Amino acid sequence: MRAPRALVVPAALIRTSLSAAIQYRSDFVFEGLTGLLRTAATAATLGLVYWHRTEVAGWTLPEALLVMALFLVMSSLVEAVLEPNLGAVVEAIRNGSLDLLLMKPADAQLLVSASRVAPARLWDAVAGLALGGWAVAQLPTAPAPVDWVVAAVLFACGMVAIYGLWLLAICTSFWFVRVDNLRFLLISVSDAGRWPLAVFSDWVRVVLVVVVPVGVVTSFPAMALRGTWSPTVALVAIGVAVAFAVGSRIAWLRALAAYTSASS
Amino acid sequence: MTEAIADLGRAMRAAPALFRVAFADVVAYRAEMAIWVLSATMPLIMLAMWNAVAAEGPVAGFGQTEIARYFAATLVVRQLTGAWILWQLNYLIRHGGLSPLLLRPMSPLLYEAASMLSAMPFRIVILMPFLGLLVAWRPELWATPSLPSLALFAVSVSLAWMLSFLVQALFGMASFWLDQSLGLFGVWFAAWGLFSGYVAPTALFPEGVQPVLYWLPFRGMLGLPVEILGGFLDWRAALPEVGIQLGWVVVIGVIVRYTWKRGVIRYGAHGA
Numbered sequence: 234m235r236a237p238r239a240l241v242v243p244a245a246l247i248r249t250s251l252s253a254a255i256q257y258r259s260d261f262v263f264e265g266l267t268g269l270l271r272t273a274a275t276a277a278t279l280g281l282v283y284w285h286r287t288e289v290a291g292w293t294l295p296e297a298l299l300v301m302a303l304f305l306v307m308s309s310l311v312e313a314v315l316e317p318n319l320g321a322v323v324e325a326i327r328n329g330s331l332d333l334l335l336m337k338p339a340d341a342q343l344l345v346s347a348s349r350v351a352p353a354r355l356w357d358a359v360a361g362l363a364l365g366g367w368a369v370a371q372l373p374t375a376p377a378p379v380d381w382v383v384a385a386v387l388f389a390c391g392m393v394a395i396y397g398l399w400l401l402a403i404c405t406s407f408w409f410v411r412v413d414n415l416r417f418l419l420i421s422v423s424d425a426g427r428w429p430l431a432v433f434s435d436w437v438r439v440v441l442v443v444v445v446p447v448g449v450v451t452s453f454p455a456m457a458l459r460g461t462w463s464p465t466v467a468l469v470a471i472g473v474a475v476a477f478a479v480g481s482r483i484a485w486l487r488a489l490a491a492y493t494s495a496s497s
Numbered sequence: 498m499t500e501a502i503a504d505l506g507r508a509m510r511a512a513p514a515l516f517r518v519a520f521a522d523v524v525a526y527r528a529e530m531a532i533w534v535l536s537a538t539m540p541l542i543m544l545a546m547w548n549a550v551a552a553e554g555p556v557a558g559f560g561q562t563e564i565a566r567y568f569a570a571t572l573v574v575r576q577l578t579g580a581w582i583l584w585q586l587n588y589l590i591r592h593g594g595l596s597p598l599l600l601r602p603m604s605p606l607l608y609e610a611a612s613m614l615s616a617m618p619f620r621i622v623i624l625m626p627f628l629g630l631l632v633a634w635r636p637e638l639w640a641t642p643s644l645p646s647l648a649l650f651a652v653s654v655s656l657a658w659m660l661s662f663l664v665q666a667l668f669g670m671a672s673f674w675l676d677q678s679l680g681l682f683g684v685w686f687a688a689w690g691l692f693s694g695y696v697a698p699t700a701l702f703p704e705g706v707q708p709v710l711y712w713l714p715f716r717g718m719l720g721l722p723v724e725i726l727g728g729f730l731d732w733r734a735a736l737p738e739v740g741i742q743l744g745w746v747v748v749i750g751v752i753v754r755y756t757w758k759r760g761v762i763r764y765g766a767h768g769a
Contacts (some may be wrong), residue, residue, distance in 0.1 A: 260677065269682045274687035278696045282546060284703065285556045290549040414532040428542070432549035492598040 243347060250350045257353070259335065264353035272305060272360040275427070288433035295371035296459050297429055302368055303388065303451040304427040305361030311423070313354035314347070315399045319416050321349055323406045329494050342485050345403065346396070369458060376458045383467065384457035390474035391450030395423075397477025398445065402489040404481070419445075426451040446473050465471045508607040523619050530616065532621045537575050543696050544568035548653055557700045563729070566638045567698050569631050570727040573720055575695075576620045577654050580613050580662040582606070583682055586669025595764065607634065613662065636678035640728040648738065651730045654722040656742045661718050663749045670753070673760035694720020698729070714749070717742035 255261075270423040279301055283294040292300075322345050334344050369376065376384070402415045424449030430438050439449035449470050456462045508515075523530055547564045550556055558679070589595040589605075596603040632639050642650065668685065671678035690696055693715035699707055710716055721738050724730040730738075 260680075261678055263677050267684050270684045271687040277691055281697050282550055285701065286550055286553070289546070290552070299577050317642045383560065409528070414536070417536045418532050421538045424539060425542045425545070430545050433545050437545065 242343060246344070246347045247350070250348060251352060254350055254352050261353045265356045268354075268356035268360060272357060272364070275301065275305070276364065290429060292429045292431060295368045296455060298368040298371075299365055300429050300451050301427050302361045302365030303454055304447075305364065306358045307360060307392070307426065307447070307450045308393065308420070308423065309354055309357035309396065309418070311352050311399070312357070316416055316420070317349040317351050318346055319399060319403055322403050326406050326492070331492065332494050337488075337493075341401070341489065342442065342482070345426055346400065352493060372459060374460065376460065380457050380460055380462070382453035383462055387453040387462070387467065387470045388450060390470040391446055391448075391453060393474040393478040394446035394449055397474075397481035400481040401477075401484055404484045407488040407491055423447045429455065442469065443473060446477065449473055466487040504604055504607070507603050507634050508611075511603060512611060515608065515611040516615045519615035520619075523616045527619070530619055531623050534576060534620050537572065537579075539690075539695065540568040540571040543571075547697065547701075557698075559698060559701065562635070562637050563727075565631075565635055566645065566727050567729065568721065569628065569638055570723045571695065571719065573624065573628070574654060574657065574726065576624050578661045578718065578722075579616075579620065580658065580660045580665050582609050582613065583665035583669040585609055586666065587672045587678055590669075590672040590764065599761065600710045604757075606753075610662060613656075617655070638685060639688070639769055642726060642728055643732070646725055646732045649735055650722055650725045653717075653725055653735070653742060655737050656739065656746055657718050657722050659746050660742065660749065661716060663746065663753050664714070664718070666753050667749065667756060670760045673763045674763065689715050689718065692716065693718050694723055700725070700729075711738065712741065714745040718744055722736065 276298070279294070279439055282289060283297070287293065290298065322331070334348075335341055335346060399419065402419060405415065422445050425433070425437075425441055425445070430441060430448045430452040433441065438448065453462070453466055453470055456466060467480065544565060547556075547559070547568070548561055551559060551561045551564050554560075555563070586595075586609075589598065595605065598608065601608065648724055664685070665682070668678055668682040671681060675681070692710055699710050699716060699720055702710060710720075717738070721730075721735065721742060725732065725735050
């Protein structure tokens with residue numbers, strides 16, 4: 234029996250992009266070492282903050298560390314999966330090689346979103362998970378199973394929303410040619426996700442949930458694990474995820490309709 | 498040495514034309530440049546965090562006003578010390594674009610330096626509305642520096658730019674020998690972020706660590722001019738530190754010059 238088509242294409246994409254990336258083995262080891270040092274520097278910043286206080290905006294060190302761990306996992310996934318593709322699409326639109334991709338018998342959005350991965354970037358996720366595990370162990374009360382489930386759902390919702398945001402950025406390159414820098418802007422604004430939402434002022438908090446939804450990926454699951462989530466939080470997360478998924482899909486279809494290839 | 502002076506002399510004569518060309522380049526890619534400037538959001542993110550910390554009372558003399566002023570100054574100095582020679586060199590060396598530049602009668606490094614400096618006015622113009630908003634929101638942020646302070650700031654921020662440029666050039670030149678120069682710079686950048694005053698004023702570090710930070714090159718790349726501009730450091734007290742800054746510029750400048758010569762020989766040996 235043949236596997237359904239919906240699974241064959243993503244599996245093939247992952248296989249080919251992995252085998253392309255695996256050619257650079259020394260890069261993989263090197264990235265691991267440098268990633269470790271970068272993680273240490275990031276965690277040290279938090280150490281410095283909590284050297285002065287035991288609690289900031291109602292968050293203790295382990296709780297804030299949890300947010301930072303989730304941030305590391307998120308940014309690692311973004312850099313491994315989303316960022317290489319954005320660069321590739323922008324280039325393909327500019328020189329017209331997107332034509333070839335559009336002729337393939339699979340959904341172009343899927344091809345565009347998953348044709349490249351940088352597995353070496355996943356080291357930060359490993360470091361993030363280790364850091365997060367340690368932080369959870371330091372919490373005064375261990376999270377209940379339901380908290381874990383909620384945290385996982387919230388994280389997934391946030392990642393869907395982040396993916397939508399990146400796809401929207403890709404869509405803009407159909408109209409504006411040089412948007413390579415947009416990825417630096419996205420990454421640097423996402424940096425705000427490394428702190429708990431509580432440290433920001435009200436309107437910044439709204440922006441970090443609804444416009445650049447990093448708060449949904451990092452702070453929301455951390456709230457679940459420390460047991461301070463509410464049904465409202467879950468609803469907001471699901472709403473944001475759906476809005477970004479649908480909105481970016483519509484934008485993508487419109488962008489494709491407006492695509493005129495490089496030669497015409 | 499005489500060769501270096503001759504090189505510099507040629508650069509001075511070519512400077513007006515260089516700046517014109519480079520400025521036209523900046524204007525052509527103005528949207529890209531604007532996005533680039535807006536990407537430097539880290540000081541604002543750190544401002545939010547330290548602002549929450551100082552909400553319960555000042556830390557090491559930094560109340561909420563001082564924190565806001567410090568990171569506003571960081572935003573400015575970060576723009577004034579911006580360089581991207583690392584990525585430029587890395588690209589030129591890998592793709593062979595360095596070859597035509599080497600034929601010019603002046604060092605490609607000086608040419609790139611001129612191009613980066615000419616983007617500076619544009620960066621300041623983009624930054625202005627944000628600073629205006631910040632001061633309108635919190636007028637107490639504004640601290641007019643004294644004239645000597647302002648003069649010393651000009652010296653210190655120039656040295657800071659030179660340091661950033663030279664360090665980036667050094668890591669960029671690593672591409673003559675290595676494939677992973679960008680990754681290496683990532684480690685340097687992480688250390689820089691922590692120790693330069695980018696994520697926290699030096700005064701907020703544990704007291705045992707602070708003296709070390711004064712002697713490392715990182716502070717001279719950001720924190721020192723920030724503290725002079727923000728009025729955290731009197732100009733008399735800042736003078737010895739500007740001396741340390743100058744020392745680092747000379748040391749790294751000599752290393753850059755030596756490495757560049759070796760690197761260009763190596764590049765030629767590849768037949769590129």
